[in-house]
Amino acid sequence: MANKEGMLILFSGPSGVGKDAVLDIVLNKDKSLQKSISLTTRDIRENEVDGKDYYFISMDEFENMIAQGKVLEFAKYGSNLYGTPKAPIDKWLSEGKTVILKIEVQGATKIKELYPDSVAIFVLPPSMKELENRLRSRGTEKEDDIKKRLDIAREEIKRSKDYDFIVINDDLESVSNNVLSIVKSLDFSYKRMNNYVSEVINNV
């Protein structure tokens, strides 16, 4: 059968909404998906694996990659850089794969400019109150930080209007299934199926 075109999926949502938990289930249930791994200059933590959680690189390496156009977008948090490497995404897309990229709202805007055919999914909390509860239950955030994160979350949620799909994380299993439905449906978009159409018409 004909080759499929690749598909890039951007996956965003406010801090605390549960993006990683959703993504873990989605990637576990659909092994054909490729997850883009981000670059970071921060130190590796005890439970982390280089090349799985992040690519842990030095500030020099990061800056060289930026200079060589190998980073699609990057941002600074504290004194560390975080970014999206270009090469793996382009490779997977050329192989016809579906690539999922977890990314915050500003980064998603940049990527969408570079890959206009990418499809963006935003994870919404059931309510701001529930998001607050989730942030608080982590137990790692100070009261001031929680207020700041909620303000940022509100701004991010407003920008969900630039997204193609919105899912609500009210239940981890059901939101994961909803994301899987979206991902699966994209396999059948005309853009990805037009090779098959030609094949059916031409191979009588």
Next chain:
Amino acid sequence: MANKEGMLILFSGPSGVGKDAVLDIVLNKDKSLQKSISLTTRDIRENEVDGKDYYFISMDEFENMIAQGKVLEFAKYGSNLYGTPKAPIDKWLSEGKTVILKIEVQGATKIKELYPDSVAIFVLPPSMKELENRLRSRGTEKEDDIKKRLDIAREEIKRSKDYDFIVINDDLESVSNNVLSIVKSLDFSYKRMNNYVSEVINNV
């Protein structure tokens, strides 16, 4: 929770590809879907139910409905008219429902002009040879008719480029699941979720 917007799905494919069989499974698995029932002036057959298979009406009634703007599109086959009634679709859409309309390619073009937000799915045969086998196995078509139908099918398949999604009916169960994924994913399009977004931001 906020109300969802309705969604109109157009469902096309060449004669013999198995649209009805797919649609039966899809409607059976997702009871929230509404199927648009067509109007026809032809006689009712023994195994058919008025208001389920078609609305069986007289030529006078059909022409009156057209004159009153109550028919979205219609076409003549032999001496009979077939068409799509406007009122049920508008009612279901206003109730936020997902409506599926089985329709041939020309009719779909007209409906898409009237309902630009509608989403169109095209069912492709695995090959023209397989479509020919299916038409032949019906045993009801003359050799000349089969050739004619295959020519029409080829033209229709070329026009699948105006469709949003393409599914291949190589296996009834899997193509039905693929259609269900597409239908489910549309529940999460931004257009249908924006009420929820406002609700989450505003109800702190």
